[in-house]
Amino acid sequence: MINAGATHVGVATDHVIESFRNDLWRGYKTGAGIEPDLLAQFALLEEALSALGVMLWPMVEFEADDALAAASAIAAADPTVDRVIICTPDKDLAQCVRGTRVVQLNRRTRVTMDETGVIAKFGVPPASIPDYLALVGDAADGYPGLQGWGAKSTAAILSRFAHLDAIPDDWRTWQANVVNPAGLAQTWLRERDHAFLFRTLATLRTDVPVLESIEQLRWRGPTPAFTAMAARFDAARTV
DSSP: OTTTTOSBOEEEEESSSOOTHHHHOTTSOOSTTOOHHHHTHHHHHHHHHHHHTOEEEEESSSOHHHHHHHHHHHHHTOTTOOOEEEEOOOGGGGGGOBTTTEEEEETTTTEEEOHHHHHHHHSSOGGGHHHHHHHHOBTTTTBOOOTTOOHHHHHHHHHHHOSGGGSOOSHHHHHHHOSSOHHHHHHHHHHHHHHHHHHHHHSOOSOOOOOSOGGGGBOOOOOTHHHHHHHHHHHHHHO
């Protein structure tokens, strides 16, 4: 990213896998099942990023995605910033996309997604992404969504009501406003409290204290510690 011309860079890590969301939903993702060899690299990654001189947010109470959401909101509000690029394929970060100013980049596929791209992919705008994930679920994060609510049916409902709060909570209103409502309505009326909880899990926190100034993200080159760390890596390659 730096070689490609990025002038301001920040990286968020899940220093601890668990977060406040685990207190809200027992099935939320944990560190269970992560390969020990992979887990052991987290501390080394954070050390390397700090030595490189990159702004680092090692998250404990909150998650890395919360840090990215908070930082992107601060950067987007700064008139000196040309464009904010959130580099992650995670679908929950789509809620942070704003027009063409804040975009999401999947560096594996090299696809950049602006607000039009979010709508094309999910069938809903960025503001409805937490509602969308609450209804369809997110297996990677460990919450199931509502039974029978698939991607197409969820997008169709949210294209009409936008947010969970506007979805009808009585059968007659469903009959009057939704085509073929039976299965979806029954699940919604039975499990709507779960949907609101899942939306809380899916909503990224933009109030995380990650930045005081956008200048903190400016990359000014590696720190003196980077040379020693690079030597360690070179030595490891020869073993």
